[in-house]
Amino acid sequence: MAALTLDKVSKIYREKGKADNRAVKAVDMAVHDGEIISLLGSSGCGKTSTLRMVAGFESVSEGQVRIGERVINDLKPAERNVAMAFEGYALYPPLTVANNIAFSLLRSKMPRPEVRKRVQHIAELLEITDILEAYPPTLSGGQQQRVSLARALVRPADLWLLDEPMSQLEPQLRAVLRGRIKEYLIEHRMTSVFVTHDQTEAVALSDRIAVMSNGVLQQFASPEDLKERPANLFVAGFIGEPAMNLLPARLALQDGRLDALVHAQGDAGIALRVSFGALDRVVNAAALHDGQKVHLGVRPHKVSLGRTADCANPVQGTLAFNQWQGDQSHVGIDLGGHTLLVVTDGAVDLADGSGVGLCLPTEALHLFDSDSEKALVHGADLR
Numbered sequence: 001m002a003a004l005t006l007d008k009v010s011k012i013y014r015e016k017g018k019a020d021n022r023a024v025k026a027v028d029m030a031v032h033d034g035e036i037i038s039l040l041g042s043s044g045c046g047k048t049s050t051l052r053m054v055a056g057f058e059s060v061s062e063g064q065v066r067i068g069e070r071v072i073n074d075l076k077p078a079e080r081n082v083a084m085a086f087e088g089y090a091l092y093p094p095l096t097v098a099n100n101i102a103f104s105l106l107r108s109k110m111p112r113p114e115v116r117k118r119v120q121h122i123a124e125l126l127e128i129t130d131i132l133e134a135y136p137p138t139l140s141g142g143q144q145q146r147v148s149l150a151r152a153l154v155r156p157a158d159l160w161l162l163d164e165p166m167s168q169l170e171p172q173l174r175a176v177l178r179g180r181i182k183e184y185l186i187e188h189r190m191t192s193v194f195v196t197h198d199q200t201e202a203v204a205l206s207d208r209i210a211v212m213s214n215g216v217l218q219q220f221a222s223p224e225d226l227k228e229r230p231a232n233l234f235v236a237g238f239i240g241e242p243a244m245n246l247l248p249a250r251l252a253l254q255d256g257r258l259d260a261l262v263h264a265q266g267d268a269g270i271a272l273r274v275s276f277g278a279l280d281r282v283v284n285a286a287a288l289h290d291g292q293k294v295h296l297g298v299r300p301h302k303v304s305l306g307r308t309a310d311c312a313n314p315v316q317g318t319l320a321f322n323q324w325q326g327d328q329s330h331v332g333i334d335l336g337g338h339t340l341l342v343v344t345d346g347a348v349d350l351a352d353g354s355g356v357g358l359c360l361p362t363e364a365l366h367l368f369d370s371d372s373e374k375a376l377v378h379g380a381d382l383r
Ligand SMILES: Nc1ncnc2c1ncn2[C@@H]1O[C@H](COP(=O)(O)OP(=O)(O)OP(=O)(O)O)[C@@H](O)[C@H]1O
Pocket: 013, 021, 023, 041, 042, 043, 044, 045, 046, 047, 048, 049, 050, 197
């Protein structure tokens, strides 16, 4: 049984004189016991709304939210046994930091020495021991945020909901705390839902990531699967830095083989032809037809530059730009008017306009239907 289940959950904000705002649209999701997940997506995509419905600070407009077997739609927040760190911190100004963190532990009648021990431990973990006797209004945003996070993490609960809990911290501290928080959650087997719009953070923290766009859950999968098996064009373009190359192409199904052809801009010539080999290597070959409009995807890191020997898909192009980023090169290759971005570890000693050989490994290629935008083939899944 799942620790948390969202069953066709929607949030509709209704304001007088305005059209209804459907902020969360029929989201289905099941989070396992002890699992750490993230809701990931751009500003306004419905992450906080989803979390607040689970916590009970927003009503559930449609669908059902369950914690274990219990339907919690109509329970008050305090009856749900859920701990939450809010985007806006929500600390008690008249209480010291220590008492803010201890508040719910003392209310649950935990013995004081045990409370002190827990507060001290979490304060050390989040590097806020020096402000335990301070009052919230005197703290910086980053300090208030860590106090809010500490208060949520020490609370005994069935579920922990953490809304952008590190957004105010500088990158270095953020990376250190991220590692410690993850260890803490695993050690205590805490089922947790993070909200973030930072994919590096989501990947580092989560067992699985729920990618949201415009209120719709696009895919809920492990970081590896989101990279290797993006369910649609949105996820393919959203996950991964720099973004996946996506080129408009047509399928060619001939003699039991599957090829994808990218036409050159402005004329009928072929800019790029890649082969997936025998059609029966493709898991859902029945969904494909000759001439089908598709997008061909390949991640910039997966293309190798200058190597065409022993390559199933060797390609010749022209160097369009060459940018050294300090630790890697971003190289643009012109293929009949389309630009393919390639990322390599070393510096590339080539001038603009040079002819360049490339290899597109079949296992790194993806095909998406251009109309439905759904994934058709992932090179990693070829038989
Ligand atoms: N209390 C509210 N009343 C009316 N509309 C709201 C309310 N809260 C959020 N919305 C709207 O719902 C949509 C989703 O907002 P939400 O706060 O869930 O997004 P988010 O993904 O958390 O964004 P961010 O990354 O900026 O925090 C937005 O269009 C927002 O304007």
